[in-house]
Amino acid sequence: MAxxxxxxxxxxxxxxxxxxxxxxxxxxEACLSAFGYRGFEQIALGAHxxxxxxxxxxxxxxxxxxxxxxxxxxxxxxLGVEAPSRLRLLRxxxxxxxxxxxxxxxxxxxxxxxxxxxxxxxxLRNLVSIYSVDEEVVRRLLGLKSLxxxxxxxxxxxxxxPVNFRTGGAARDxxxxxxxxxxxxxxxxxxxxxxxxRLIKLLLxxxxxxxSRIGNVPAPSLALRGPGQVTxxxxxxxxxGPQGDGEQDxxxxxxxxxxxxxxxxxxxxxxxxxxxxxxxxVGPLSRININGHYGTSLADGELEEVKSQWGFxxxxxLVGHVLRILEMVHAWEKMHELLKEPDEGEISLEVKPxxxxxxxxxxxxxxxxxxxxxxxxxxxxxxxxxxxPLQFNQxxxxxxxxxxAEEVGIEGEPKIMDMLQxxxxxxxxxxxxGLH
Amino acid sequence: MQIALxxxxxxxxxxxxxxxxxxxxxxxxxENRISFAPFIMDNRExxxxxxxxxxxxxxxxxxFMRAREVREKAERVVALGTCACFGGxxxxxxxxxxxxxxxxxxxxxxxxxxxxxxxxLLPLDSFIKVDxxxxxxxxxxxxxxxxxxxxxxxxxxxxxxxxxxxxxxxVSPGIPQPxxxxxxxxxxxxxxxxxxxxxxxxxxLTRDGCGALCPTLMGLPCRGCRGPSDRALLDPHVDMREETxxxxxxATDSKAGEVESAVNDPVHAFYMFCLAEPALRRRxxxxxxxxxxxxGER
Ligand code: SF4
Ligand code: SF4
Ligand code: SF4
Numbered sequence: 114m115a116x117x118x119x120x121x122x123x124x125x126x127x128x129x130x131x132x133x134x135x136x137x138x139x140x141x142e143a144c145l146s147a148f149g150y151r152g153f154e155q156i157a158l159g160a161h162x163x164x165x166x167x168x169x170x171x172x173x174x175x176x177x178x179x180x181x182x183x184x185x186x187x188x189x190x191x192l193g194v195e196a197p198s199r200l201r202l203l204r205x206x207x208x209x210x211x212x213x214x215x216x217x218x219x220x221x222x223x224x225x226x227x228x229x230x231x232x233x234x235x236x237l238r239n240l241v242s243i244y245s246v247d248e249e250v251v252r253r254l255l256g257l258k259s260l261x262x263x264x265x266x267x268x269x270x271x272x273x274x275p276v277n278f279r280t281g282g283a284a285r286d287x288x289x290x291x292x293x294x295x296x297x298x299x300x301x302x303x304x305x306x307x308x309x310x311r312l313i314k315l316l317l318x319x320x321x322x323x324x325s326r327i328g329n330v331p332a333p334s335l336a337l338r339g340p341g342q343v344t345x346x347x348x349x350x351x352x353x354g355p356q357g358d359g360e361q362d363x364x365x366x367x368x369x370x371x372x373x374x375x376x377x378x379x380x381x382x383x384x385x386x387x388x389x390x391x392x393x394x395v396g397p398l399s400r401i402n403i404n405g406h407y408g409t410s411l412a413d414g415e416l417e418e419v420k421s422q423w424g425f426x427x428x429x430x431l432v433g434h435v436l437r438i439l440e441m442v443h444a445w446e447k448m449h450e451l452l453k454e455p456d457e458g459e460i461s462l463e464v465k466p467x468x469x470x471x472x473x474x475x476x477x478x479x480x481x482x483x484x485x486x487x488x489x490x491x492x493x494x495x496x497x498x499x500x501x502p503l504q505f506n507q508x509x510x511x512x513x514x515x516x517x518a519e520e521v522g523i524e525g526e527p528k529i530m531d532m533l534q535x536x537x538x539x540x541x542x543x544x545x546x547g548l549h
Numbered sequence: 550m551q552i553a554l555x556x557x558x559x560x561x562x563x564x565x566x567x568x569x570x571x572x573x574x575x576x577x578x579x580e581n582r583i584s585f586a587p588f589i590m591d592n593r594e595x596x597x598x599x600x601x602x603x604x605x606x607x608x609x610x611x612x613f614m615r616a617r618e619v620r621e622k623a624e625r626v627v628a629l630g631t632c633a634c635f636g637g638x639x640x641x642x643x644x645x646x647x648x649x650x651x652x653x654x655x656x657x658x659x660x661x662x663x664x665x666x667x668x669x670l671l672p673l674d675s676f677i678k679v680d681x682x683x684x685x686x687x688x689x690x691x692x693x694x695x696x697x698x699x700x701x702x703x704x705x706x707x708x709x710x711x712x713x714x715x716x717x718x719x720v721s722p723g724i725p726q727p728x729x730x731x732x733x734x735x736x737x738x739x740x741x742x743x744x745x746x747x748x749x750x751x752x753x754l755t756r757d758g759c760g761a762l763c764p765t766l767m768g769l770p771c772r773g774c775r776g777p778s779d780r781a782l783l784d785p786h787v788d789m790r791e792e793t794x795x796x797x798x799x800a801t802d803s804k805a806g807e808v809e810s811a812v813n814d815p816v817h818a819f820y821m822f823c824l825a826e827p828a829l830r831r832r833x834x835x836x837x838x839x840x841x842x843x844x845g846e847r
Contacts, residue, residue: 128556167774284769
């Protein structure tokens with residue numbers, strides 16, 4: 114029996130380890146393990162709906178707004194209230210800003226070093242070394258992160274754990290002069306974005322052999338379905354087989370009915386599969402595999418290029434890096450568009466506590482996020498259940514890792530640790546969310 | 550001066566602030582001062598450093614070992630963020646016994662090689678000696694930068710502490726006001742003191758440093774994310790709940806009992822960021838968790 118252990122996996126969000134075991138005559142098995150269940154579903158029990166958002170926000174500092182708003186939308190469903198349209202717009206704006214920021218972090222801090230220096234020593238593969246040879250690249254990517262933070266700061270009141278939003282409302286709108294200022298900041302950053310997008314595409318082409326080989330595992334895709342384009346919020350999910358076959362549209366209710374959650378023998382991250390499809394992938398690849406387009410001109414222009422190079426549907430996980438930068442381009446265009454809208458209309462409802470149950474689904478940066486909430490008549494959380502992207506992706510990722518181990522072998526190949534970690538980073542797994 | 554950035558059980562929000570420091574961050578990486586940071590580099594063993602910033606709480610033996618390793622390798626250890634300083638929101642899990650929580654989530658599952666869980670949720674300084682505390686959920690960029698500037702220059706980075714109220718720029722709406730109220734039911738009026746307007750604002754008991762972001766800029770009550778003020782920690786007669794209830798009763802001209810039944814999630818309303826802080830825990834009637842458990846699991 115051969116065994117390979119990577120503990121901890123570096124340059125990812127959170128603490129996790131990988132163990133690969135290869136018995137003779139059977140294919141290797143990959144176990145991604147993370148311990149330290151955080152108990153947020155129970156932490157939230159008894160909270161008044163007014164105090165729920167700041168609590169769930171602390172599940173993940175990089176995706177905090179997705180947790181807050183998914184919880185808010187589930188509560189709104191439970192109470193049977195509908196957010197006013199201006200509020201929905203502000204929320205969307207804030208979500209795009211956070212996705213933009215989150216992708217910038219995962220690209221710059223976690224993945225870029227692998228793409229830039231695939232063959233140098235791991236101790237040199239990081240932001241600090243990149244900075245020492247090319248300051249500009251680091252400044253450009255972290256500059257983009259700051260741009261996302263800036264929009265989030267304005268719309269959310271704070272860039273990490275924003276405070277502006279609550280169930281049924283927001284404390285303030287973004288005044289006209291601020292919107293103009295933000296738009297000119299976005300415009301200023303256009304060359305940065307274009308340059309970065311070119312760089313990531315170039316790097317992936319340069320590593321084409323690696324990108325098409327590492328972790329290229331066909332899997333069913335699950336994502337929210339927009340009107341012919343990617344969406345972050347919505348009432349319709351879709352799941353489709355690996356080759357675009359067996360496509361099915363699901364209401365959130367049907368989707369919840371088909372999710373199967375199970376314990377893992379080596380991790381506190383519970384696995385979730387979709388009945389009839391098994392282990393299912395979520396995230397940037399699945400969003401585009403399901404929807405086909407982003408729905409904004411710049412992003413779609415670049416997408417055509419990507420599709421013609423990598424084919425469609427896309428299953429090569431490293432192409433996820435290119436899709437992340439395309440999603441940033443898309444978010445940039447959306448932010449531009451949404452900031453043009455005048456600040457007219459109500460942003461808040463009065464929300465009266467009542468008993469009820471509700472669920473909401475959002476596309477978080479690394480995939481589908483689901484909240485199901487039950488309230489007591491006094492508006493206290495009676496039950497909370499949430500599903501985070503890593504819970505879906507874990508098995509698909511493990512399959513990819515096992516395949517790498519099988520093809521390359523875990524003994525005597527010096528690059529195996531690198532290849533495995535590159536595949537993991539290509540999924541940008543969020544361990545704190547998985548351990549919620 | 551070399552730095553280590555370490556996370557235990559955390560949300561990564563404090564590290565996100567570190568990464569957002571722009572020019573100051575470039576100065577730090579330009580001078581090659583980061584020796585250990587698994588979030589951004591490929592290292593697995595803590596390198597000897599002058600200053601270790603530790604984010605998050607200890608939830609299991611693995612976290613504890615890492616914390617101890619950091620203590621051995623670092624000249625000075627900083628508890629970064631409210632989780633590390635006071636337990637933070639994760640500290641709310643202290644209402645339940647660890648095995649009860651695991652059972653509710655996983656049934657009677659067992660794991661290969663799972664590290665043993667902690668019995669109680671406690672701040673970092675209950676496990677290792679901590680030299681400095683920088684609370685905030687997360688601390689603002691400004692706080693973090695000033696802290697690092699002082700610490701990296703070899704100075705004592707501690708600052709004078711007051712409360713959020715001391716930084717808050719609001720006027721009194723004139724009392725009594727209706728309430729106690731929730732922001733979801735009646736959106737507060739910006740520029741007025743939230744507590745006096747009948748909302749449970751934790752500003753009087755929370756340490757300053759955020760510039761009173763929520764009340765002053767957003768017109769929202771402070772939820773206490775910077776953690777309890779020095780007075781709240783040091784004065785044995787201060788309890789976050791009693792004190793806030795008393796103020797709310799005065800503001801809304803109601804009886805303490807009425808306030809208590811209106812603010813019907815006392816654990817989340819009064820202790821959202823500091824339930825696990827031992828200095829406060831000892832002070833609650835009957836000492837500790839049985840009481841809080843009753844509050845939470847009503
Ligand atoms: S203090 Fe707050 S921001 Fe920092 S790790 Fe803890 S929850 Fe996250
Ligand atoms: S709004 Fe809150 S923080 Fe500001 S003065 Fe009133 S009680 Fe203090
Ligand atoms: S006002 Fe209170 S809750 Fe808001 S940022 Fe400051 S300390 Fe945190």
